[in-house]
Amino acid sequence: MLLDTLEAVRALLWPRTMRRYSSAVLLLPAIALVLVLVAGLAWMGEASLHLLDTETFDTGEDYTAANYREIGAQSTYWIVLGRSVLGAAIVTLVTLILAFPYAYVMVRTASAWTRKVLLVSLFLPFFIGQVVRAYGWLIILGREGLLNTVFGAVGLGPYKMIYNYPSVLFGLVQYLLPFAVLLIAPAVTAIDEEIELASESLGAHWLRTFRHVTLPMARPGLVAAALVVFTLALTDYAMPVILGGGTNDFIANAVYDAFFRISDSGLGSAVAIVLVLIATALAAVILTVLGAGTLGFSDERR
Amino acid sequence: MxxxxxxxxxxxxxxxxxxxxxxxxxxxxxxxxxxxxxxxxxxxxxxxxxxxxxxxxxxxxxxxxxxxxxxxxxxxxxxxxxxxxxxxxxxxxxxxxxxxxxxxxxxxxxxxxxxxxxxxxxxxxxxxxxxxxxxxxxxxxxxxYVYVLAYRTDAFPQGAPKSWKVMLDPKFKGRIALYNDGIGFHPAAQVAGGGKVEDIPKNMKAAWDFIGKLKAQKPLLGEDPDFTNWFQKGEIDLACTIVTNARGAKKNGVKVAWTIPEEGAKVDxxxxxxxxxxxxxxxxxxxxxxxxxxxxxxxxxxxxxxxxxxxxxxxxxxxDMVGDPAYPTKPEDFKKLLRVPNKIQVENEKEWFGKFKAIMQG
Structure with missing residues (x-):
């Protein structure tokens, strides 16, 4: 009775003739979200073409590329940009190296207890925000922090372990590791364990099996993880602020500074557009080199 | 009518x-x-x-x-x-x-x-x-308010430092702090670098040279709450900060004092x-x-x-502020205050910020 009623309501709200549009309707929220992002980008693109008048603190009416010229002319932006791209590349590499064995053990372990521990350890950081985690590292790595206290007890240190570039990268790896594991784990799950066993039964050493069987078959997960980790690291704001000591800015910090510290929305928009273009171009390079097919987008996989 | x-x-x-x-x-x-x-x-x-x-x-x-x-x-x-x-x-x-x-x-x-x-x-x-x-x-x-030179008293057993130039002492490398946009420091840096406040904004070479030297000292750059935190956690010995922050840290038991150096300090x-x-x-x-x-x-x-x-x-x-030059009441207190008109600050904020960032991010 209840099911009949629900079916009648469904037929009233979404008649059978409309079924062919169902998939399109399901896509509407995603399309709306993308449109909001595109509209925001378009607004920033337009704003980036106006120059700030520091006598009135209004942006001018005329269209100009002056903000982009300023970005090109100021070495600060190039330094910060280079630091961001290099940092994102290092963080991506280190994160993938750490995430793959974690995901592999989590999927392949025969011990339910080990899997539970690894899963809990994976999800726990998601309940703690990025900023709180970064402050946690200050408590552990600070001059009077936990680690230096231990060093002090054995007559070493204190060592300066925070407020530098490596500590920013360290914080980013710790922040992004769970994302990478979550993206790699399904790819490892999809690899039939018997294929690995077949490789080994044919005489391949585990390292050879790993290199020629496991790694290529886990490629979709690795590519997805690399894309997510790289873009999140490249656009991160909080870690450079909290662990960088103010002299290790990433490009997102430069966007913030332009918008909020010097009230120049035109320059801030231009820096943001440059960041979006670079992130998109680098993501495109990753997909071109590794192939979009690795993410399951090729026709053969349909 | x-x-x-x-x-x-x-x-x-x-x-x-x-x-x-x-x-x-x-x-x-x-x-x-x-x-x-x-x-x-x-x-x-x-x-x-x-x-x-x-x-x-x-x-x-x-x-x-x-x-x-x-x-x-x-x-x-x-x-x-x-x-x-x-x-x-x-x-x-x-x-x-x-x-x-x-x-x-x-x-x-x-x-x-x-x-x-x-x-x-x-x-x-x-x-x-x-x-x-x-x-x-x-x-x-x-x-x-005055941007004072706040210092950890443990690091200065002989008494308050006399000049902003103390920040260039190699023993304080990595242990000094400024605001992350350089605010409050430009006039002091101008005088400490051998220039004159009256030359701001036309000729600030002295200020930028001094800030450039400070960069080699690997300063920490932050905002109001950071200074209290850094003093509290033993990360810094010296900072250019608003007296209220130094006073707040002192009230919280941190061994901090402050001074107006001989070059003067910015008032805002x-x-x-x-x-x-x-x-x-x-x-x-x-x-x-x-x-x-x-x-x-x-x-x-x-x-x-x-x-x-x-x-x-x-x-x-x-x-606790009676007789403190950071709470100026006497003519000699006012003489040590460096003031840059707000109009000049507003008009030049973007340029100064850009130069400060270029030095510190370089």
Missing amino acids: KRNTIDRRTFLQGAGAFAATLPFGRFALAAEPAKPKELIVRVWGGEWKDAIDAGVSQSFAKATGIAIKYDETEDNELQPKLWAAVKQKRRPPVAVNWDTTTNATKSALKKMGEDLSDLPNLKGLLSVAQPLGFEGYPLVNVYS TDALWIPKGLPANELYWAKQYVNHALSTEAQQGWCDGLGLPGVNPNIKPPA
């Missing part, structure tokens, strides 16, 4: 003069507009919020029955939201904005603020209360202003709040909490 008419400003001033004799000293219209349940005031956190709450808000709430709620959004972050609200003729997110005078001046240049000229308590304030370069009061400065002001777009009744009560904040009673309580000299000449320094 004009003889028998009275404009609003004259009426308010007259009413204010009368009302000022009352304990709360608020100006009053014949029929007061309806009271809002609450007014939202933007503040900085920590000692800053505690000070305005104890000095201004509690007595205002007691006298009017209007609760004061605080918005602790960073001043720089609230600014574009306020500008957007006023431009779009929406109700602004706060009724009163406690702001740096530099930021408030930018908002005033964009004509974002209500005119406060009719506040009775403006009468008799020190001249520093009045914003320069404007007709009327699109903002009112509420106190002055903060302001209150009211964004346009408030409902008429809320605007009236927001003005009452600002007016109250300028009264002797409120200024005394507020500035005691901050350890800063207010714009009301009748207030007295808190006990």
